[in-house]
Amino acid sequence: MRRFTDLVLCFVLILPISLFILILAVIIVLVDKFPPIFLQERVGQEGKIFVCFKLQTMRPIKDKDTKLVSDNKHDGKRVTKFGSFLRDHCWDELPQIWNVFCGDMSLVGPRPLPLKKILHIRRENNSEIIKRWEKRIKLRPGISGWHQIHIFKKNLPYEVKYDVEYHHSWRKIIKIISQTLIFFLFGGHEKI
Numbered sequence: 001m002r003r004f005t006d007l008v009l010c011f012v013l014i015l016p017i018s019l020f021i022l023i024l025a026v027i028i029v030l031v032d033k034f035p036p037i038f039l040q041e042r043v044g045q046e047g048k049i050f051v052c053f054k055l056q057t058m059r060p061i062k063d064k065d066t067k068l069v070s071d072n073k074h075d076g077k078r079v080t081k082f083g084s085f086l087r088d089h090c091w092d093e094l095p096q097i098w099n100v101f102c103g104d105m106s107l108v109g110p111r112p113l114p115l116k117k118i119l120h121i122r123r124e125n126n127s128e129i130i131k132r133w134e135k136r137i138k139l140r141p142g143i144s145g146w147h148q149i150h151i152f153k154k155n156l157p158y159e160v161k162y163d164v165e166y167h168h169s170w171r172k173i174i175k176i177i178s179q180t181l182i183f184f185l186f187g188g189h190e191k192i
Contacts, residue, residue, distance in 0.1 A: 042112035053095035057083025109142025110163035144180040
């Protein structure tokens with residue numbers, strides 16, 4: 001049922017969102033002068049690796065093989081002014097509508113994590129933490145989730161429970177979507 005709902009909403013939203021993404025991509029190219037789309041491998045449902053689409057919000061850097069890479073230590077300094085605006089409204093996440101359409105993501109679910117984060121969790125050798133994260137990874141990742149709207153509202157530390165507690169509640173899913181739309185329109189973490 002969730003997949004069917006995702007597909008129906010994708011068919012309704014994909015054209016207007018794609019046009020909006022195209023406008024934002026042109027602005028990125030004109031203002032920031034670098035490729036507008038950022039691709040990153042993420043871990044999806046049941047540990048499946050997929051390519052996650054985002055709008056580029058940081059100046060790309062190159063490694064010795066001339067591939068665009070991310071450098072977490074200096075990421076904050078690389079965010080552009082327009083990139084900061086995109087992040088403030090979460091518009092950099094809009095290309096993930098294509099990930100939803102392809103079945104790698106859902107509109108609502110836990111955020112997909114980079115592989116190195118999952119590997120770090122498993123290296124901690126804490127069976128309780130691993131058990132909670134294994135429960136999370138069974139869910140299809142989403143563009144927005146219960147954790148995101150709580151962290152934006154209350155500046156809470158990251159808790160896995162926010163990723164899994166709403167999964168079977170349509171009332172909570174509708175609440176997440178409505179609060180995410182408010183955030184997309186008005187921006188600012190305090191406005192959700």
